[in-house]
Amino acid sequence: MADIQSIAVIGAGTMGSGIAHVFARSGFQVTLCDVEQRFLDRALASIRTNLGREAAKGKLSEAEIEPTLSRIRATVDMQSLTGAELAVEAAPERYELKAEVFRALDRILPSTAILATNTSSISITKMAALTRRPAQVIGMHFFNPVPVMALVEVVRGMATSDSSFATVYEVAVLLGKTPVEVNDAPGFVSNRVLMPLINEAAFAVMEGVATPEAIDQVFKLGMAHPMGPLTLADFIGIDVCLDILRVLQEGFGDPKYRPCPLLVRMVDAGWLGRKSNRGFFTYEK
Incomplete structure (x- = not known):
C-alpha cells in the first residue's frame, strides 16, 4: 500500500x-x-x-x-x-x-x-x-x-x-x-436494495395501507430491523432518498424505481426528515 x-x-x-x-x-x-x-x-x-x-x-x-x-x-x-x-x-x-x-x-x-x-x-x-x-x-x-x-x-x-x-x-x-x-452500478449494493424498500413504504403510506408508525413497527418486530424504513428515510434525508431514486431510475431505465409522488411532495414542502424537524415523523427542534 x-x-x-x-x-x-x-x-x-x-x-x-x-x-x-x-x-x-x-x-x-x-x-x-x-x-x-x-x-x-x-x-x-x-x-x-x-x-x-x-x-x-x-x-x-x-x-x-x-x-x-x-x-x-x-x-x-x-x-x-x-x-x-x-x-x-x-x-x-x-x-x-x-x-x-x-x-x-x-x-x-x-x-x-x-x-x-x-x-x-x-x-x-x-x-x-x-x-x-x-x-x-x-x-x-x-x-x-x-x-x-x-x-x-x-x-x-x-x-x-x-x-x-x-x-x-x-x-x-x-x-x-x-x-x-x-x-460500479447505480446505487451500488446498499442503496439499490434499500431505496426501493423505502420507496414502497412511502407508497404504502400514500395509498393508506398503514400509518408510518405501523409500517415501521412491522419491520422492527417482524424483520428485526433496528429501525423502520420510514424512520431511516427521515434519518438519511427525504431529499437524499429522492435524489438516489432518480439516479436509479435513470441508470437502469426501469419504472420500478419511479419515486413515490409522496416523496416528491414532501421535498417540495421542505419536509426533509430529522434535519428539518419533520418528515414521516416530527422531531423536537
Whole structure:
C-alpha cells in the first residue's frame, strides 16, 4: 500500500465532517474544505462534540480530543489541497456539483493522488472519465453516522486499478472500518436494495395501507430491523432518498424505481426528515 498520510475531505456537511473525524482520529493529517467558513466552523464544532461523546463512552481518552482536532485543518481555498495523497469528495448528491469538484481536484492534486468519492449512487466510471487519472478514481461510500457505522463500500469503476483499490481498502481498515468490495452500478449494493424498500413504504403510506408508525413497527418486530424504513428515510434525508431514486431510475431505465409522488411532495414542502424537524415523523427542534 502507498504510504498515505495526508487526506483532503471536500464538503463539510454531515458526511464530510464525519469522514474528517474518523481520519483524524486514526492519525491522518486532514484538510477539510468547503465553500464557506460557517460550514467549516459548524463541522469542527460537531467533530468536537462527537469526540466528547466517544470519550464519555470510553472509546478514546479525553487527552486524545485536542490532538485529534489539531490534525484537522479547515480551509475555503481548494488550491491549498495540493499536498493531499488521497481526496474524499463528500459534496451533496448532485452529479453536476460533484463533477465540478472532481475536475478541480484533478487539476490541483499531484498526479499520484487517489480521488475517492463518497457518493451513494452516482457512477464511479462516469466520475473517473472527467479526469486524467481514471485508474486512480474509486468510490469510498461511508455510512451515517460515520464515526459509528462500520461499513465502507469500496466501489471499483471500470478503470479503477488494483493498486488504487488495495490502497483504499487498506486505508478503510486503518480507520477501523469493514470495507466491502462492490462493482460500479447505480446505487451500488446498499442503496439499490434499500431505496426501493423505502420507496414502497412511502407508497404504502400514500395509498393508506398503514400509518408510518405501523409500517415501521412491522419491520422492527417482524424483520428485526433496528429501525423502520420510514424512520431511516427521515434519518438519511427525504431529499437524499429522492435524489438516489432518480439516479436509479435513470441508470437502469426501469419504472420500478419511479419515486413515490409522496416523496416528491414532501421535498417540495421542505419536509426533509430529522434535519428539518419533520418528515414521516416530527422531531423536537
